[in-house]
Amino acid sequence: MADAPPAAPLRLSTVILPVRRWSQGGRQVWERAEELGFHTAYTYDHLSWRSFRDQAWFGAIPTLTAAAAVTDRLRLGTMVTSPNFRHPVTLAKELITLDDVADGRVTLGIGAGGSGFDATALGHDAWTPRERADRFAEFVPLLDRLLTEGGPGGVSFTGDFYSARDVRNIPGCVQRPRLPFAVAATGPRGMRLAARHGQAWVTTGDPATADASPKEAMDGLARQVDRLAGACAEAGREPGAIGKVLLTGFTPHRPLESLDAFVDLAGRVRELGFTEMLVHWPIPDSVFAADQDLFERIATEGLAQLTA
Helix, strand or coil: CCCCCCCCCCEEEEECCCCCCHHHCHHHHHHHHHHCCCCEEEECCCCCCHHHCCCCCCCHHHHHHHHHHCCCCCEEEEEEECCCCCCHHHHHHHHHHHHHHCCCCEEEEECCCCCCHHHCCCCCCCCCHHHHHHHHHHHHHHHHHHHHCCCCCCEEEECCCCEEEEECCCCCCCCCCCCCEEEECCCHHHHHHHHHHCCEEEECCCHHHCCCCHHHHHHHHHHHHHHHHHHHHHCCCCHHHCEEEEECCCCCCCCCCCHHHHHHHHHHHHHCCCCEEEEECCCCCCCCCCCHHHHHHHHHHCHHHCCC
């Protein structure tokens, strides 16, 4: 029997919530993320989020722009941007500007959005899951066009939810043909969008196993990977051509409890074909509380302890 192919390399990234004033520790966290060697540092693109609703919370794009100015190697990204309060035309302009300031170090994490505070902040009722999926299916291809075709000829489009008229985005992204999309998806329509437009696919785990055992949650991840492979086949794309990103913190696994716990989870997800694993930067007295020293040890030693 032939040997199994080697597991894909796994990169470690972090999510830094935009909860700190830039002059009071905010800048230092992004600089430290680069020092620790994280592949990418993402931030949540929300107007507010869950238990942080009544606490400081800053905008994602300005935060990433500031982070780009104080780092040199660290990739930066959103995790994730959604149509809940974004429009493709204005978002595209902000993204080409951010990619320019960062000199081509930006990844757009993008998803259909949820039913949280963002969903009603602009004064309309929250969309149903189907309405969110419908909008997302229009949002992603239009954003793709705006970032790749927004030269002197401009981009025009009239859809059911979004329109663009003779929009130009000169000079375009530093990254060509555009900055990469990491598309968050669990359902079949989202998986197809990821397969067609994404350089990576993002998951927090199978929603059906959110309250299950660690083994059941891992089985759910395996099923998601299989469904993505099916969507790639439908799109005429090799499954290995798309990155696979796991945002931790939403399954029963607790990778920041110990170095061994991290190594165990990282090894398992690498075997499933994941190429990037995200851990939240610790925030005291919150759902993301964790020992800072252990977190930094995981950042610098964790992946090195995986067997080749």
